[in-house]
Amino acid sequence: MLxxxxxxxxxxxVSAAVVLYVAYPHRGEDLPVVxxxxxxxxxxVDALPTFGDHEDxxx
Numbered sequence: 001m002l003x004x005x006x007x008x009x010x011x012x013x014v015s016a017a018v019v020l021y022v023a024y025p026h027r028g029e030d031l032p033v034v035x036x037x038x039x040x041x042x043x044x045v046d047a048l049p050t051f052g053d054h055e056d057x058x059x
Contacts, residue, residue, distance in 0.1 A: 017041075 021041050024031045031038040 021045075
């Protein structure tokens with residue numbers, strides 16, 4: 001029962017973090033109330049390897 005309650009709290013928290021990231025830091029804007037959270041999100045995403053629009057990528 002405790003696991004179900006924890007998952008029910010974790011899922012909305014993760015989805016809210018995704019929505020906040022897409023709404024603000026992904027577009028290069030700061031979060032209105034907590035800009036520190038946006039900076040932390042941006043640092044985390046910059047640390048991850050991603051595929052970009054590079055011409056030297058081989059198919």
